[in-house]
Amino acid sequence: MTGIVITGTGVITAAGTGPGPVLDAMASGDTLFNRPNSQGQSPPSWLPWPLAHMGLSTIPWPSGDPWVNNQKYASATAHAAVAAAQLALATAGCATEDDAVRCGTVLSTGTSGGDELNEVIPKLAVLAETDPRPLAKLLYEEVPDYSYLRGIPSQVGQFVCMAAGFLGSNVAVYGESGAGGLGGVSVAVRLLESGELDRVLVVGVQPPLSGTVLAALDREEPLATRAQAGRGPFDRGRAGTFLGEGAAAVMLERADVARARGAGVLAEVLACETLCATTRTAAVEQAVGLVTEQAGRRPDLWWAHGSGSVSSDRDECRAVGPQVAGAPATSSKGTIGNAFECAGLIDLTLAVEALDREQMPPVGLLKEPDPQLGDIDFVHGSPRPLPGTGSVLITTFSPGPRATTAGAAMITKGGQ
Secondary structure: OOOEEEEEEEEEEOOEEOHHHHHHHHHHOOOOEOOOOOOOOOOOOOOOOOEEOOOHHHOOOOOOOOHHHHHHHOOHHHHHHHHHHHHHHHHHOOOOOOOHHHEEEEEEEOOOOOOOHHHHHHHHHHHHHHOOOOHHHHHHHHOOOHHHHHOOOOHHHHHHHHHHOOOOOEEEEEHHHHHHHHHHHHHHHHHHHOOOOOEEEEEEEEOOOOHHHHHHHHHHOOEOOOOOOOOOOOEOOOOOEOEEOEEEEEEEEEHHHHHHOOOOOOEEEEEEEEEEOOOHHHHHHHHHHHHHHHHOOOOOEEEOOOOOOHHHHHHHHHHHHHHHOOOOEEOOHHHHOEOHHHHHHHHHHHHHHHHHHOEEOOOOOOOOEOHHHOOOOEOOOOOEEOOOOOEEEEEEEOOOOOOOEEEEEEEEEOOO
């Protein structure tokens, strides 16, 4: 695969806005668990697990018509998705007025209550009890886009389309198939390669999870109870997945389209695949095999999923380690936690920034690499220089030992 480039990125995490603050925190050995976020908000006091808290309630909503009316049914997820999309649009510097019909969006969302219908339908049911308008008129006037009820896959995606001005495909990738956002990237790549679209904005959001969902995740595969050195991903003493929140957006374009408008190219996408297999080990192994084959090269750096889970770190290293022999490995989750539904998309934006800086940040909270994970060169302690011509492999998968979908992508610096 050739000819697909990244021209814009946007990310919001507990570190604040943009990939830079995350890489700075990783480089300095700082972590963001159970601390006030950049807006001064603290995680919920009832939460028994460390959390890198994003602070969705402080994210602004666009002003003016029709945004004011739409905000009535815009969840915190929608706020974060639109904000991340606007960051990517600003970075990409693309004007959509003349070619909006050839531009589309892909939203990576999950089943944890982040999409709009879970909140819209109860509100409409209550309103309909006393509102004098006929039901059809009420729905048409109160739902931000009535066509959603006729099959558009995601209302959050509709808000993103509005923010971008894109008139093409509005695609949603739900649940485990999203593979931390890389499922959305792989769909976008196919939309571009097929010639259906010239530009695709991929957006993913991990909203706060309910206590019920967190308890279920903890029962399936333990969550981390302490965030300190020696408990990080790939460490001998790791004991559970670190929790995080975030939103990310990536603008993908056909290279010829980007060149024609004089866009700055941040990175080139050499390959991206998501696969479902009998086990998550087999899924990530096969996804990485396909990506390295399509890219025609082995990566110079491996940006691993590395959640901190005892079993998932082991499975990932067994599957990927032999295919990336000699490539230094890092992970962001010891710094900003695992933003499940968009973890891979966040890592993609961080990898783009790392290529630009030509620096590999260390794994947060990693003190002593686990020798049972194999002969893998984990970056820890301090950053390392990254060759300007380097390529980065990003891997990701859904939480839980029964999750069987994984994603992999390989990128290289723009212009290489």
